Structure formats: structure tokens, C-alpha cells
Amino acid sequence: MEFKLGLTMFQKLCFICITLISSMLLHAQINIHNKANLDVVKGALTEMFDQSNVGLVDEYYSDNYRQHSPSIKDGKAGLVSAIKGMKDNNVSIKRDIIRTLAEGDLVYIQSRVSFAGGPSKVVVDLFKLNKGKIIEHWDVVQDEIAKAKSVNGNSMLDGDANRQVSSHYLENNKQVVKDFIEKGFAGDVKLLDSLFGDEYIQHNPYVPNGKGAVLGFLKNGGFVADIKQIIAQGDLVSVLVEYGRDGDKFHNACADLFRLDTNSKVVEHWDTCMSMPDESEFAHENGMF
Known part of the structure; x- marks a missing residue:
């Protein structure tokens, strides 16, 4: 009986070791x-x-x-x-x-x-x-925009490093950013508020630090935000987004970059944006996205 139990435990340990090694190799x-x-x-x-x-x-x-x-x-x-x-x-x-x-x-x-x-x-x-x-x-x-002219005191490119996280957190972080953009900006202010960390460092030169400015922007309702591509590495997640549509108050193409903390909360943001060109301005027929 004891021999069989020992063999079973040995097999379990072998399975755990093989799983860990396979994960490390992958x-x-x-x-x-x-x-x-x-x-x-x-x-x-x-x-x-x-x-x-x-x-x-x-x-x-x-x-x-x-x-x-x-x-x-x-x-x-x-x-x-x-x-x-x-x-x-x-x-x-x-x-x-x-x-x-x-x-x-x-x-x-x-x-x-x-x-x-x-x-x-x-x-x-x-x-x-x-x-x-x-x-x-x-x-x-x-x-x-020069750092001296930024309303938040940050440059458009400075900021924290890229801390490495596990693949589990990577996928979770991507989902948080998807919800932040596609649900939060659509007008779900309660959800959006829950996705911020204790601090929120802003690098958009026209927006103050802190979540208040972002939440305040949505006080009159949300807007269309359509994620076209998403990529993540470490604690950073970037999305290529179409904001608005033709005829809206604004219609932009933006590359947003977010840093998330160990609780998968959004704590830092960079963005690079441009107005959507008119169809006649494109040198090809592939569109912006």
C-alpha cells in the first residue's frame, strides 16, 4: 500500500516538473x-x-x-x-x-x-x-508639445519602465484596457472609475493628471471608441483606436499606451493622436486601419 502511494506521489511530482519545464520552454x-x-x-x-x-x-x-x-x-x-x-x-x-x-x-x-x-x-x-x-x-x-507647455507637468514620452508580468496578467491587462476603451469611453463611468489605480499619471499634454479629468470628460455622455489592434508586453498595453466617426465632433486615429499596476489597474497613459485624413488624402485604398 505504501509503495503504491509513493509511486503515485512520484508520478504527481514528475507531472508538475514536466509542466513547469514545458511552460518555461514555451x-x-x-x-x-x-x-x-x-x-x-x-x-x-x-x-x-x-x-x-x-x-x-x-x-x-x-x-x-x-x-x-x-x-x-x-x-x-x-x-x-x-x-x-x-x-x-x-x-x-x-x-x-x-x-x-x-x-x-x-x-x-x-x-x-x-x-x-x-x-x-x-x-x-x-x-x-x-x-x-x-x-x-x-x-x-x-x-x-514641450513639457513646459503640458498641463500635467509630464512630457509626452517620459514615464515608468516596463515591468515584466506573467502571461496570465498579460491577458488580464489586455481585457482591462479593452473595457477601459470600449465600455468606459462609451459612457460606463462607474466601470471606468473602477479600472483606475490609486494614481493616474497622464502624458497627454492637454489633460491633467488624475482620473477626474477623464471622468469629467464623460459627464455629458460617451463616444464611439473602436479598437483596431491591441498589443501587450510586460505591464504595458497599447491599442490602435478609431475615436468617433465621420460627422462627429471629433474623428481621430490614436495609439494609446497604458501602464497597469500589479492589481491590473490603469496607472499611466500616453497617447499619440491625429485627425482622420479625408479619403482623398490617402495614397492608397487601404484606409487608416
């Missing part, structure tokens, strides 16, 4: 995959686009590349044409990459970018990859 594989995708995107931005090196386009981009950036034509040919145009007009690019996220087939890059020595812009690029090649790209661009 986590390692995911990290390797995410890093590989991030390296591809960084290369495409800093080695090809910023350096006007069109000879690298086949290394980084798929033949089926789909473009959503409004001013650049579709496909690899459109990208090459845009890069050659900047080079011919001596448009240099200075880029400081601030934050990156990589999850699954998506990579998020938040940067401070200056074109031809002009005023700095906050740029969020979102890339989709397949088999190590970029197959789709979205971006949102906004003029950077």
Missing part, C-alpha cells in the same frame, strides 16, 4: 520569437528607412506588404518610392526609439522623430510580421 520560445520580430522592425526603421537604404527592402518586407500610412503608396514599391523621394530632397531623419512592445505577430515602436531638422514629432509605428518579414504597417504622428 515562455523562452515566445521571448525568442518576439525579440526576432523586434530586431526585424528596428532594422527596417533605423537601417533602411532612416538611412534611405532601399537595397534592404527585400530583407525586411514581404512581397505582400500592405501600407496604412496615409501619404505612402501601397506595397514595397510605394515604400521604395517614398524613401527615394526623401533622399532626393535631402530629407534626413533623426529618430530616438523610446519604447517597444512585441507580442505574437505585432511590434509597436514609440519614437521621437525629426524630419530634415524640423520640430520633433511623436511617432507610433505598428507592424505586423509573418515568417520574419513585415507584411503590414500602421502609424500615427503628432507634433511633440
Whole structure:
């Protein structure tokens, strides 16, 4: 009897060990995959686009590349044409990459970018990859507002680090942000209030710190907020969102970035927004999203 009980306990311990090892191996594989995708995107931005090196386009981009950036034509040919145009007009690019996220087939890059020595812009690029090649790209661009002019005393790009969390928290954090955007902004103020942490650090230069300003904005009702893409890594979650519709008081494309605490409460927010271009302004037929 004792021998059988011992064998059963041994089998249970073996099962636990195998499960833990499998989980660790899967986590390692995911990290390797995410890093590989991030390296591809960084290369495409800093080695090809910023350096006007069109000879690298086949290394980084798929033949089926789909473009959503409004001013650049579709496909690899459109990208090459845009890069050659900047080079011919001596448009240099200075880029400081601030934050990156990589999850699954998506990579998020938040940067401070200056074109031809002009005023700095906050740029969020979102890339989709397949088999190590970029197959789709979205971006949102906004003029950077100086920290001295921000109503909250924060810059548009400073802030906390990206604390690593378990996959369980990652999925939970994504759901919190989905509820925050799609239900809270739709007018469920009680739910929205419950999703904030004890502090709420704001990096939108026009909005004060604290949840009061956000909740106050909804006192006359909510608005349409449609999440198009979502990506998470560590304690950060980013969403590409269409706010409003044609004919509404506002109709914007925004890349929102949220930091969540250990209780999956929203405690910090960055956003990069631009007005939705008119259909006639697009260099392709793919739309903003």
C-alpha cells in the first residue's frame, strides 16, 4: 500500500516538473520569437528607412506588404518610392526609439522623430510580421508639445519602465484596457472609475493628471471608441483606436499606451493622436486601419 502511494506521489511530482519545464520552454520560445520580430522592425526603421537604404527592402518586407500610412503608396514599391523621394530632397531623419512592445505577430515602436531638422514629432509605428518579414504597417504622428507647455507637468514620452508580468496578467491587462476603451469611453463611468489605480499619471499634454479629468470628460455622455489592434508586453498595453466617426465632433486615429499596476489597474497613459485624413488624402485604398 505504501509503495503504491509513493509511486503515485512520484508520478504527481514528475507531472508538475514536466509542466513547469514545458511552460518555461514555451515562455523562452515566445521571448525568442518576439525579440526576432523586434530586431526585424528596428532594422527596417533605423537601417533602411532612416538611412534611405532601399537595397534592404527585400530583407525586411514581404512581397505582400500592405501600407496604412496615409501619404505612402501601397506595397514595397510605394515604400521604395517614398524613401527615394526623401533622399532626393535631402530629407534626413533623426529618430530616438523610446519604447517597444512585441507580442505574437505585432511590434509597436514609440519614437521621437525629426524630419530634415524640423520640430520633433511623436511617432507610433505598428507592424505586423509573418515568417520574419513585415507584411503590414500602421502609424500615427503628432507634433511633440514641450513639457513646459503640458498641463500635467509630464512630457509626452517620459514615464515608468516596463515591468515584466506573467502571461496570465498579460491577458488580464489586455481585457482591462479593452473595457477601459470600449465600455468606459462609451459612457460606463462607474466601470471606468473602477479600472483606475490609486494614481493616474497622464502624458497627454492637454489633460491633467488624475482620473477626474477623464471622468469629467464623460459627464455629458460617451463616444464611439473602436479598437483596431491591441498589443501587450510586460505591464504595458497599447491599442490602435478609431475615436468617433465621420460627422462627429471629433474623428481621430490614436495609439494609446497604458501602464497597469500589479492589481491590473490603469496607472499611466500616453497617447499619440491625429485627425482622420479625408479619403482623398490617402495614397492608397487601404484606409487608416
